[in-house]
Amino acid sequence: MSFTRLRLPLPGMELGHVNVYLVKCSDGYGLVDVGLATYDSALALLRGLKQLGVRPGEITKVFVTHFHADHITLAQFLAEVSSPDFHIGEGEISRVASSFDDLAKMYAEEYKRHGAPAEVAEAFLKVHPMSRFRKSFEDVWRLQWRSVRDDEGLDCGLRAISTPGHTPGHTVYAAAHGIFTGDHVLPKITPNISWYPIPGFNPLKEYLKSLKKVATNKRGYPAHGDEIGNLALRTEELVRHHEERLREVMAVLREPMTTYQVAQKISWDAGPFEQFDVYNKIFAIGEAYSHLLYLEEAGLVRRVEKDKVYWLPAERRDNLQNIPLP
Ligand SMILES: [Zn+2]
Incomplete structure (x- = not known):
């Protein structure tokens, strides 16, 4: 096997761990994702x-794979103990605001416009990883990043696939044997x-x-959980989930x-919406919103x-049974 999985802890995060993959490169080693900027994660990485x-x-x-805290914030730590080239998808650099205060405020305002009570939207500002790991994010964003294009061939036997x-x-x-999927495809x-x-x-x-x-x-090597035996089967399940x-x-x-x-009314695997903590409520609102945007573009x-944004069924409801998938 030409890679090794390092399972790093995610203290304070429900996911529990993030997988970081060590791959062999022509001039040393590469890491796919680096982990969360905490003492436990840094220690686990060095020990591994x-x-x-x-x-x-x-x-x-x-x-x-992407700019979320559990995948990227340990990058500055790594820059101190090594001098790697840092790669990330070009869309991640050009389309994500680098001012985290502004970004967090934009979210809070938008979610209030979409009916979230002020206390949910405001609490979100405090618990969001962008706020909790703000210092690490700021450090990480100052690193020299190489932007990676779709289908770009890279060192270490890797090829980038852009998956917005x-x-x-x-x-x-x-890689030849499988795909490091980040959070794009997860097993569970x-x-x-x-x-x-x-x-x-339209996310x-x-x-x-x-x-x-x-x-x-091919096989999938996800950022959370165990290896995915067949990516085609798992992606099919994910498509069905969103269709439903x-x-x-x-x-x-x-x-x-x-x-x-809408988020209050639909069913969630994790239980009833009202029992969610603020963090999961915000996730659920975002999830409902992305589905509404999809249905809006589909007419x-x-x-x-x-005063707020309200959604209505469009007049033409004849094609309800055939929600068009891309
Ligand atoms: Zn993520």
Whole structure:
């Protein structure tokens, strides 16, 4: 096997761990994702490398799948103990705001406009990883990043595949034996597909298109959980999940509703919406919003802007049974 999985802890995060993959490169080693900027994660990374007989200085390349805290924030730490080239999808650099205060405020305002109570939106500002790991994010954003294009051949036997959806510039890295999927395809849970403050960005549509790009009979090496035996089968399950959710959103939308009300009404694997903590409520609102945006572009729902944004079924409901998939 030409790679090794390092399972790093994620203290304070429900996911529990993130997988970081060590790959062999022409001039040393590469890491796919680096982990969360905490003492426990940094220690686990150094110990893992030591057990494998790899010195930190031998890490010459880092390939990050996306800008979420559990994948990227340990990058500055790595830059201190080694001097790797840092790679990330070009969409992640150009389309994600680097001012985290502004970004967090944009989210809070948008979610209030979509019916979230002020206390949910405001609490979100405090618990979001962008706030909790703000210092690390600021450090990481100052690093010299090499932007990676779709289908670009890279060192370490990898090829980048641009897979926007979970984030605007999410990128997976294909090797001969399988694909390092980041959060794009996970074995047990469905990645959160949420709204982004990017005009015209239809995250669910992008995500479903991106799933097709990895629907191969290869293995998947995800950022959370164990190896995926067959990516085509798992991506098919994920498409079905979103198709069902789109139908459910249409089914509950019998009268004008805000995104928040839609999120309250639809069923969630994790339990009833009202029992969610603030963090998961925000995830759920974002998830409902991305499905409503998809249905809006498909011409099946429309919005009315008043004091808040309300959604209505579009007049033409004849094609309800055939929600078009990209
Ligand atoms: Zn993520």
